[in-house]
Amino acid sequence: MARKIEFYFDFGSPNAYLSHKVIPDIEQRLGPVFEYKPALLGGVFKATGNRSPAEAYAGIPSKLAYEQLETARFVRRHGVTAFRNNPHFPVNTLQLMRGVMAARDLGVFMPYVEAVYAAMWERGLKMDDPEVFRQALADAGLPADELLARSQDPEVKAALVTATAELVDRGGFGSPTFFVGDQMFFGKDRLREVEEEFVRQREAEPAGAGA
Amino acid sequence: MARKIEFYFDFGSPNAYLSHKVIPDIEQRLGPVFEYKPALLGGVFKATGNRSPAEAYAGIPSKLAYEQLETARFVRRHGVTAFRNNPHFPVNTLQLMRGVMAARDLGVFMPYVEAVYAAMWERGLKMDDPEVFRQALADAGLPADELLARSQDPEVKAALVTATAELVDRGGFGSPTFFVGDQMFFGKDRLREVEEEFVRQREAEPAGAGA
Numbered sequence: 001m002a003r004k005i006e007f008y009f010d011f012g013s014p015n016a017y018l019s020h021k022v023i024p025d026i027e028q029r030l031g032p033v034f035e036y037k038p039a040l041l042g043g044v045f046k047a048t049g050n051r052s053p054a055e056a057y058a059g060i061p062s063k064l065a066y067e068q069l070e071t072a073r074f075v076r077r078h079g080v081t082a083f084r085n086n087p088h089f090p091v092n093t094l095q096l097m098r099g100v101m102a103a104r105d106l107g108v109f110m111p112y113v114e115a116v117y118a119a120m121w122e123r124g125l126k127m128d129d130p131e132v133f134r135q136a137l138a139d140a141g142l143p144a145d146e147l148l149a150r151s152q153d154p155e156v157k158a159a160l161v162t163a164t165a166e167l168v169d170r171g172g173f174g175s176p177t178f179f180v181g182d183q184m185f186f187g188k189d190r191l192r193e194v195e196e197e198f199v200r201q202r203e204a205e206p207a208g209a210g211a
Numbered sequence: 212m213a214r215k216i217e218f219y220f221d222f223g224s225p226n227a228y229l230s231h232k233v234i235p236d237i238e239q240r241l242g243p244v245f246e247y248k249p250a251l252l253g254g255v256f257k258a259t260g261n262r263s264p265a266e267a268y269a270g271i272p273s274k275l276a277y278e279q280l281e282t283a284r285f286v287r288r289h290g291v292t293a294f295r296n297n298p299h300f301p302v303n304t305l306q307l308m309r310g311v312m313a314a315r316d317l318g319v320f321m322p323y324v325e326a327v328y329a330a331m332w333e334r335g336l337k338m339d340d341p342e343v344f345r346q347a348l349a350d351a352g353l354p355a356d357e358l359l360a361r362s363q364d365p366e367v368k369a370a371l372v373t374a375t376a377e378l379v380d381r382g383g384f385g386s387p388t389f390f391v392g393d394q395m396f397f398g399k400d401r402l403r404e405v406e407e408e409f410v411r412q413r414e415a416e417p418a419g420a421g422a
Contacts, residue, residue: 063259
């Protein structure tokens with residue numbers, strides 16, 4: 001059944017960024033199967049009661065240290081050389097996430113995704129500052145003014161609310177979340193299982209078998 | 212350097228039980244490399260500020276549901292057919308964990324581990340009831356009275372405190388925790404990485420190379 005892997009992401013999540021950087025390697029093996037789906041993490045947290053690891057583990061230094069160790073291992077294993085922590089973390093991502101819905105409308109979805117991820121997790125910019133945001137888009141050759149104007153459109157705002165509710169309705173609680181058919185996987189550390197499940201479903205039901 | 216995999220466990224952790232059930236498969240590939248190391252989870256939690264997933268995620272139903280899904284996946288993948296949730300969870304494991312230190316002294320460490328794990332996570336017994344505990348040991352052919360008496364020995368109590376502090380000192384915060392040399396891994400879902408790290412270290416420094 002599954003011919004795609006859905007990737008729910010928010011630009012504020014370093015683990016979603018790290019997954020994003022590994023997706024090209026997976027697509028080298030599987031073909032272009034990932035579908036990028038924005039979901040506002042603040043909205044997901046509000047709806048589910050969940051919190052960021054940084055907040056949830058703030059009082060558990062050894063657990064926080066272990067999370068950082070696993071991030072370092074992931075970075076090393078996959079050679080994600082450009083990653084650096086954002087010194088302004090946590091960055092409010094509401095405008096960035098409205099912007100990605102606008103970018104979809106304007107036909108620049110993936111260029112926008114690449115530009116904002118690089119600004120957040122490679123250049124370490126304070127992307128909830130409107131002028132920094134605008135400049136980062138312009139630096140990437142994107143129509144910054146048009147994107148910013150359109151991101152204030154009530155339809156764009158509503159589209160983000162709907163996209164976020166979709167993830168919550170499917171049982172999601174954080175970022176990144178992956179779906180292979182109806183099978184949900186949470187976190188960058190499940191990417192191996194995500195790939196295995198995709199292959200399993202593809203082998204169980206070859207292309208065209210159910211069509 | 213690493214010729215062993217250290218496995219820190221508490222009988223109250225279903226994830227430690229599930230790891231215990233998969234260890235024989237891993238040892239079929241690697242040889243008998245696991246060293247079982249008791250650590251009282253209540254003591255670890257108190258020292259680190261950590262909590263059980265059941266407690267930490269009590270207010271996040273979708274996250275709790277996902278944890279259960281991942282447990283079901285693990286059980287299915289590894290064919291852990293005997294597992295059932297303990298209806299008396301959480302069970303206070305202080306006596307069970309003192310008992311395992313006594314069992315080590317009496318030369319029945321692994322038979323005790325097998326008996327208590329089966330009682331907790333296959334038979335679903337209320338093992339913090341002293342009479343249930345005694346009967347479970349007797350059922351397994353273990354010297355129940357001798358074990359219970361010895362578990363009250365101040366040296367045995369102190370040995371458990373020391374064993375628990377060892378895990379905390381090494382950066383541990385929960386159960387199960389694995390060490391391959393100085394590399395720590397937390398959780399049953401890291402067993403694949405644990406095995407890979409063991410092989411990596413063994414290949415980097417063959418037996419006898421540093422001896």
